[in-house]
Amino acid sequence: MSLHRRRLLGSAPAVVLAAIGAGAPARGPDYAALARGIDGRVVVPGDHDYPEARQLFQPRYDAIAPGAVAYPAHAADVAVCLEFARRSAVPVVPRSGGHSYAGWSTRDGGLVVDVGAMDRLTVEGAGVRIGAGARLGDVNRTLAAGGLGIPTGLCPTVGIAGLTLGGGLGLVSRAYGTTSDRLTGATVVTPDGVVREVDATRDPELFWALRGGGGGNFGVVTEFRFRTHPADGCAQAELHWSEADSAAVLRGWQRWLGALPEPFWSQVEFVFGAGPVPAPAVRVLCFDGRTELDRELTRLSDLVGKPPRDSWIVVRGYEETLRAMSGCLEESAAQCHLPGSLPGRTPQGRIGRDGYGGRCDFWTGAGLPDAAVAAVLSAVRRYGQGVPAGGFGVVQFTGDCGGAVNRPAAADTAFVHRDCAFLTQYLAYWPESATPAEVARHQGWLDGLWRDLRPWASGRAYQNYIDPRLSTWREAYYGPNLARLEEVRRTYDPGRLFRFPQAI
Incomplete structure (x- = not known):
């Protein structure tokens, strides 16, 4: 052997x-x-x-x-x-x-x-070895200290394993691809008790499946090996128009995104509760300097049809920008620590202990037509009418796609979503004290918005935003790559040791 x-x-x-x-x-x-x-x-x-x-x-x-x-x-x-x-x-x-x-x-x-105890990170030139238990906040902070990074999401307590195995979209994905696109190898323990060092030449089909096939399938990864990218400063902007301009913002933002240079990330977000109908917040990151950011913000305003009512711009370091975007700018890594990760380590603070449900869509082509934009805004406006007090809703339009994400062919890795324009996520949050009936009303609003968008949505969904209510998950997550993933599963886990409702 x-x-x-x-x-x-x-x-x-x-x-x-x-x-x-x-x-x-x-x-x-x-x-x-x-x-x-x-x-x-x-x-x-x-x-x-x-x-x-x-x-x-x-x-x-x-x-x-x-x-x-x-x-x-x-x-x-x-x-x-x-x-x-x-x-x-x-x-x-x-x-x-x-x-x-x-x-x-x-x-x-x-x-x-x-796998939380296996969290060691070792930089090796332009590469890095990361234990499967590492959290994104620690990964970003350690790599950024050396001017390096890998594409990651925002939540500092998310594990590198789940993010990578589901493909991994993040702030620099348009410039450097998905998290899994940067993967060069991994250590995997398969159900037969074999520890495998996999890469493009050793167990290549398993390596292919690990790049987007989803967490909880095939084996337990204990270490990942990535190619890093340069991580320098970042210019960050946030813009606000009035609520009456919401439709124009969504229409203009979609057109603007189609021609956006790769070293950019952007998001339109609505956060709403029982109060007044909110105006959208538009966030833009540029990893190519303040001058390029100013130029693109002018183009965005032109496409919306008017300048924002207020805006701000700040230039920060890469890791500081990620912490600011995640809401942890003033918090230490310990304060962003997740309960349950390592027994014996006392968390100094807990974030995200509200319950929530989420659904999502990848959008292709021109994105949302006017009728779909109207459906989103109608759902935002009716939230406070049917949902109990104490919770809130979020609708996000996120420009993680395009550029380097869309260059590989759909079959090059298990992550199949290579022709998408952007990703939308719909979230409903409720407090720990919510009754089952109250939770059902929050979930009902969420499902209603998702159903309203079916006439225009692509039918695809992000496997890292796993959706237990999605009956078409096989096609939505994996599309034409599903049959190949099933064959990998039969090869490495013929007895189906790993089982959950949406396991391959």
Whole structure:
């Protein structure tokens, strides 16, 4: 067997296998044996850290009680965990950041394999090795200190694993591609207990699938290897028109985006609650200097038909810009730490503990016609009429696509969305105190907006914004790449060790 493909079942795993025998134990899984068989840690109900370890990003999933949460120290520990789950017939779920919209990075009675302890980052020239447990805030801060970056999203507590495996769109994607486009190799533990070093020449089909095939499929990645990009300063602008100009802003922004140079990112966002109907906020980032930003802002105003009523521009460093965009400019990394990630590390603050639901659409061609723009604005205006107080809604139009994202062919990686103009996301948030009936009303508004846009939407959706209500998810996430992904799954996980409602 080659050096890059080896089974790690030595003396420690033998302790586990001897304890559980050939089949499932009569009294349930012996997690004490699993704890003795790995160098990492296993947290079970009754342990002091269990309430924290079981949590995901959203409080709506706090009632889910896994049988154990394992924190492997390295790939060999992951191999032991997977062998333990297979022989014990215990459902096993990988977890990185725990941000799955549908809560599918945990399971009642299952074994959660949390990769958070494997978070080491090592820069190697123009490349970087990143442990699967690293969070985006730490990745961006560490790389930016050396003038480097990789394409990432904004939320600092999102795990690098989930982002990459779902493709990964972010602020510099139009210039440098998706997160997975920068991937050059990965260490993966497949369900057979084999640790594989995969790249374009070693297990190439698995490597292809990892670049957009979605988290929770095929195996547990323990390390990623990326090509970095230069990360210098950034000019940032925010513009506001009046609410009466909303339709003109959306129409003009779409036309403007079509000719926007690649070193730009932009977003139109509506945030609304029970109060007055909001005006849209237009955010623009330029990674090519203030002069280019000024030129493009003038062009945007011309396409909208009038200048904004107010605006501001600031020039910051790359990492500082990312923190500012995520709302963490004044917060430390510890304050953006996610509950559940590492037992024993006390979080200094928690963000995002409101429950929420989300849906999304990729838009192709000319984007939203006037009738679709009217449908969006109608939904924004009716939010306060049918949704309980205490929550709020968000509609985002995000220019993550185009440029370098759209240069590869759809079949070059598993991430198939290579001809899209922009991405829209619709979100409804509610407080922890919301009753089931109140949550249903928030979700009802969300579903209503999504349904209203079906006559014009492409039918495609972003697999990282996983949607448990999406019946057409196979085609929406993967399109013509689905059959190839299914073949990779049959090759590497023929027994379907990894299962969740939208697993390939």
